[in-house]
Amino acid sequence: MATNASLCALCDLRHLMTPSTHWSPECEEALCINCNEHHSLSKSSRNHQVIPISEYIDLPSCIANIDLFCTYHNEKYIQYCVKHECTIFYKCIKEHGKCSELILLEELTHEVKSSEDFRDMEQSLKDVIVNINRIREYMKSKIELNANKNKKIIEDVSRLKNQINQHLDKLQEDLMKELDEVEKESCVKIKSNISSFNDKEKEIIRCNTDIENIKKYASDIQAFHGLRDIQKIIAENEKCIQSFVETKKLEKVELEFINNSTIQEFLSNVMKIVHPSTLN
Structure with missing residues (x-):
């Protein structure tokens, strides 16, 4: 969980301390009311699903601390290596060149919450x-x-x-x-x-x-x-x-x-x- 989740990340870049109201899981950033509105209108982020900051705070730390961006290339993960059970960015392909199963993360996570595995997990x-x-x-x-x-x-x-x-x-x-x-x-x-x-x-x-x-x-x-x-x-x-x-x-x-x-x-x-x- 980000240490500055209570403050808007974009305002923080402008040296403004604005309380956050929402959280963008895909951007991994906290947003205030105004920045959230801009975020919802921007072409690059209009399809992002944001959640109230209170719900983000309620997330288990093991979930909230999952990185969505590659720590080496600072880019969003786009693939999943089945062999090593880890998410990778396409520039990480050199380290996983011999791995036979590399699946697009978008395909793997599509409707994961309604998948059979998720239902089995809930039932378990x-x-x-x-x-x-x-x-x-x-x-x-x-x-x-x-x-x-x-x-x-x-x-x-x-x-x-x-x-x-x-x-x-x-x-x-x-x-x-x-x-x-x-x-x-x-x-x-x-x-x-x-x-x-x-x-x-x-x-x-x-x-x-x-x-x-x-x-x-x-x-x-x-x-x-x-x-x-x-x-x-x-x-x-x-x-x-x-x-x-x-x-x-x-x-x-x-x-x-x-x-x-x-x-x-x-x-x-x-x-x-x-x-x-x-x-x-």
Whole structure:
């Protein structure tokens, strides 16, 4: 885009600063109202299509900066080299003498805006925009989908946690009941053994009293028979005590907690409930 597009190029040559109102693409010059009128009447430029300067300013820089004049000969381009994909002036033919396809620029650009290529380009742009919109909407839907999945995963984990807690609570409740029953059963056995030993203790105490009385009051024959009876009682009690110790009944009455190895493995091995990931 020309740096002086806001000023009339012809007036500028006369050292006048006149605001431009139009732009001549073929001359590549900005024109004021008066110069534009002269431009439209001049034989060399009466067929030029001028545009308002505001529209020229709105042109993309990549379009506005396209040169229409040869930088080497300062003449307007008249041909197009297909091989090198560039516009040339006829004096540039020396550089393109071996190029097989040189087309008049006027023929190549005639009604280019209504050509099939131009329509295809416009349709391609529309297709690209449609595809961009589709991809954008798809990605937006993915964001919403991920948010919903995130919410569902949190709900699932919370539900799983509650199920685990409920299951542990049930296990604890069952354990407490079973523990109470085991404790009661154990206490019954212990009390039964205590009662049995109380009876034996009373029997031994009675034997001890009998021995004292025999020593004091019984005859030798009575002492002989009494001693034998007491020895039998003592032997039976000793045998009972020995049997009690050998069968380890004292150890069997203790409560013991045996940890479930499966639960211990779960605590040691399960480090994550889920593994969040993205699919690429």
